Amino acid sequence: MIQEIHGTVADGFEAVREEFAAFAAGERPDHESQLCVHVHGRRVVDLWTGGIGPHTLYGVHEATQGAVFLVVAVLVQDGTLELDRKVTYYWPEFAAEGKGGLTLRDLVAHRAGVVGTDTGFTLAELADDRALAERLADQRPFWRPGAACGSHPLVIGALVGEVVRRATGHRLQEVYEDRVRMPYGLDLHLGLPAAQEPRFRATQPMAPTPAQQVRLDALATGPHTLESIALNRHADGAVDPALLPNERLVRAAGPASAGGIASARGLAGLYAAAISGTGEHEPLLKADTIAEVGQLHAAGLDPVTGGHAAYGLGFEAVADVRYRFLGAGAFGHGGVAGALGLADPRSGLAYGCTR
Structure with a gap:
C-alpha cells in the first residue's frame, strides 16, 4: 500500500517531499512518520504520512538527550555550570568507587563508564532520575572514567540531571520547561501532561528477525554483557527499552535519557531554537557556545555497542557518526525507534523526524 x-x-524543497514519499512507500504498510526542517529559523518542510497528523506525539527515546545537552549548554553559557570542574564539586557522593576525578566535560561526553548497575533497575527507577542517580553514585564504573566514550542510553540524563539539580536547585526537566520549551513553544515534553495524552501514539513492537531474536535472547539470559547492562536487559522483569515510553509512568515523569515525548516539529524546533531562534525569539546559544557544543570531545570504539562513537558536548557528532555530508560541527541525537533531531550550524539547518 502506498502511503x-x-x-x-517551501519552494525549492519539492525533492524532499519526493524522497519522503519514496521512503514511506518502502516501509511496512502501517508505517507512520513525520519530517520537519527549518533553515535559518524558517520552517521549509513539514510532512507526515496519512494515518497521523503533525501534532501526533511519539516517544523519541535517546533523541530526548538533545534537550538534556541543550540545557547543559545554556547553563554553561550563563556561568551556572563549569565544564572543567569535577563532578564532585556539584555532587560529592559521585566520588564513590573511583569516580572522583571525572570532570563535568567528561561526564557529558559519555566517558564516565557508569552505564548501568550490576543488578539493573525497576520500571519505577527508570522513570525517576533522582532514584537512578542515587543508585549510580555508588556504582563502580565499567571502564576507567575518561578512558573511553560509550553509550549510556538509559542513564546519562539522570547523571547530568543530578549535576543540574545540585547546581540550580531545580530538576533538569524544570529548567528545560522554563528556559527552553515554554519560551519557544516546543512540542517536545520531558513530562507529558495528562491533557496531552490523547495525542500520544504508542510505539509498536516489531517482530525481530531470527538473528535478532537470538541476540535479544542472549542479552536477556546470557552472561551480563556491557550492552545488556546498559540496556537494563539483565534486570529481573526488564521492560524492552524501546517500549518504555508506552508506560504512562515514564511519559508523566519524562526521564531525561529516553523519556521525551515529541513530534517532528518539536525535535526540529529544539535545534532551530538552539542555533537560529524562532519567530521573535533570539537563538538560545551564542556563536562561541554553538562552536563548543559541536566540537568533537570524544571519539573511538564504543565499548557498549561495539561500533564507532563520536560526541560533541553531549550531543552525537552526527557529521562524524552518521551523516558525513553535514557541515563540520553539526550535532544532534538519534533514538532507538528512528527518531532523530539535529542541527548543522554552518547551513542553518534544523531537522527533526519521528517514525
Whole structure:
C-alpha cells in the first residue's frame, strides 16, 4: 500500500517531499512518520504520512538527550555550570568507587563508564532520575572514567540531571520547561501532561528477525554483557527499552535519557531554537557556545555497542557518526525507534523526524 503524504514544503524543497514519499512507500504498510526542517529559523518542510497528523506525539527515546545537552549548554553559557570542574564539586557522593576525578566535560561526553548497575533497575527507577542517580553514585564504573566514550542510553540524563539539580536547585526537566520549551513553544515534553495524552501514539513492537531474536535472547539470559547492562536487559522483569515510553509512568515523569515525548516539529524546533531562534525569539546559544557544543570531545570504539562513537558536548557528532555530508560541527541525537533531531550550524539547518 502506498502511503499518502500530507503537509507542505517551501519552494525549492519539492525533492524532499519526493524522497519522503519514496521512503514511506518502502516501509511496512502501517508505517507512520513525520519530517520537519527549518533553515535559518524558517520552517521549509513539514510532512507526515496519512494515518497521523503533525501534532501526533511519539516517544523519541535517546533523541530526548538533545534537550538534556541543550540545557547543559545554556547553563554553561550563563556561568551556572563549569565544564572543567569535577563532578564532585556539584555532587560529592559521585566520588564513590573511583569516580572522583571525572570532570563535568567528561561526564557529558559519555566517558564516565557508569552505564548501568550490576543488578539493573525497576520500571519505577527508570522513570525517576533522582532514584537512578542515587543508585549510580555508588556504582563502580565499567571502564576507567575518561578512558573511553560509550553509550549510556538509559542513564546519562539522570547523571547530568543530578549535576543540574545540585547546581540550580531545580530538576533538569524544570529548567528545560522554563528556559527552553515554554519560551519557544516546543512540542517536545520531558513530562507529558495528562491533557496531552490523547495525542500520544504508542510505539509498536516489531517482530525481530531470527538473528535478532537470538541476540535479544542472549542479552536477556546470557552472561551480563556491557550492552545488556546498559540496556537494563539483565534486570529481573526488564521492560524492552524501546517500549518504555508506552508506560504512562515514564511519559508523566519524562526521564531525561529516553523519556521525551515529541513530534517532528518539536525535535526540529529544539535545534532551530538552539542555533537560529524562532519567530521573535533570539537563538538560545551564542556563536562561541554553538562552536563548543559541536566540537568533537570524544571519539573511538564504543565499548557498549561495539561500533564507532563520536560526541560533541553531549550531543552525537552526527557529521562524524552518521551523516558525513553535514557541515563540520553539526550535532544532534538519534533514538532507538528512528527518531532523530539535529542541527548543522554552518547551513542553518534544523531537522527533526519521528517514525
